[in-house]
Amino acid sequence: MSPLGRRTVLALAGAALAAPALAYPERPLRIVIGGPPGGLNDIVARAMAQPLAALLGQSVVVENRPGAGASIGATFAARAAPDGYTLWMGIVDTQAILPTSMRNLAYDPDRDFAPITFICNAPFAMAVGPSKPAIGSFEALMAAAAVRPEAISFSSWGVASTPHLAMQRIILPRRIEMLHVPFAGAAPALQAVVAGQVDCTVLPAGGVAQMAQVGRVRPLAVLAKQRVALLPEVPTLLELGGELDAGLWLALYAPSATPAPIITRLNAAAHEAMRTPAFVETLRQQGAVPEPSTPEELGALGRRERQAWAQVVRATGAFLD
Structure with missing residues (x-):
């Protein structure tokens, strides 16, 4: 299931690119992820870093900060300076599940992050x-x-x-x-x-x-609701009489209080990066497609997903102390 569904956002991206030029960025950027190398968020972040660097004119490095269900990386990114040089590759776990499952979570996904764009659902x-x-x-x-x-x-x-x-x-x-x-x-x-x-x-x-x-x-x-092209002979759980449609979604964030013009610039650049053939192919290999969004759409998605996953956490008793 795609949490966002298909959005007509390319026109919005084009409008953002036409916005007045900023001095930003003047030095390298980093994308922080909450997992080790080899995971989907690591693969996607590295695939995005190269075209994003070309579009922004500065190098973009990926920084792995795994641990505690990815909350270590999320907390680090949330506390970074809100200047657009530290970005966070959030996943459904960090943005929608941990706020309920981890009672002493050191960050708040609404208060501490500024949404940039949805990326994909695998x-x-x-x-x-x-x-x-x-x-x-x-x-x-x-x-x-x-x-x-x-x-x-x-x-x-x-x-x-x-x-x-x-x-x-x-x-x-x-x-x-x-x-x-x-x-x-x-x-x-x-x-x-x-x-x-x-x-x-x-x-x-x-x-x-x-x-x-x-x-x-x-x-x-x-x-998934439909069979996956990577595994065409494998039935969906729905075909087998189940009801679950689940995947891992990823999205790009900045620390809260990051200036709006920088968020606009990053949204536009990320959308351009997500249209590059190499990035599209990387997602295809993961059974996913790019799904760019506006910051407002991503913020609304996060709130909906937190409500939905909170019910699952409580029903399963999957709490982290």
């Missing part, structure tokens, strides 16, 4: 690894997990992360208990399944498709 795929060679379908996985509590283990990139909550939303209605094994990022969570250390996972479809192509995992379902 659908999730469920996959099983070599530890369960007999499991070849979603139904077989659910049947195996129903044998006894925690008979099947699954990985995610953290407690109360989107993959953790997505799996909980699948198994709880079936009264199934799985063993949750959190890791410090999407890449190690997927590698644990490949290595047979964990039985299955729900992660962005791009990484699952790459491992499926070389026979390291078997995709069982995609958590």
Whole structure:
């Protein structure tokens, strides 16, 4: 599911580019992400950095600050100077889930961040690894997990992360208990399944498709309304009788109080960067497409998503102390 849907924003981007010139930027920029190298936010941030640098005339570096469900990176970015030189690659976890799941969160997504633009939504795929060679379908996985509590283990990139909550939303209605094994990022969570250390996972479809192509995992379902081009033979969970449509969305932010002309300049430049062939291809490899937005649309999306995910967190009891 795309949280924003299709927006006609290219005209807005063109208008922004026609705005009066700014001295900004006069030195390099950085995009902070809350995960380690190899995750979707890292891949997307690095793909955006190169065209963004060309458009702004300054280098753009990606700075990884993982830990505590990505809240360390988010807190660092929120406290940076509001001058347009530190940007934040937010994800649904940091902008919509952690405000409910982490009771002592050190930042507020509305108060501490200025929205720039939505970037994309990447659908999730469920996959099983070599530890369960007999499991070849979603139904077989659910049947195996129903044998006894925690008979099947699954990985995610953290407690109360989107993959953790997505799996909980699948198994709880079936009264199934799985063993949750959190890791410090999407890449190690997927590698644990490949290595047979964990039985299955729900992660962005791009990484699952790459491992499926070389026979390291078997995709069982995609958590989307329609089948994913990267995994055309894999049914959607909706086809299998489920109701969950879930993915990982990413968006670009600046610290609050960043001047409006700088936000306008960054919005326009980001939209141009998102139209470059290399960036579009990077997203295609992740099962996603660019979805530029206005800052106002992104702000409204964040508020809607926080309300929706708060209900899931409370229903699953996935709180972080």
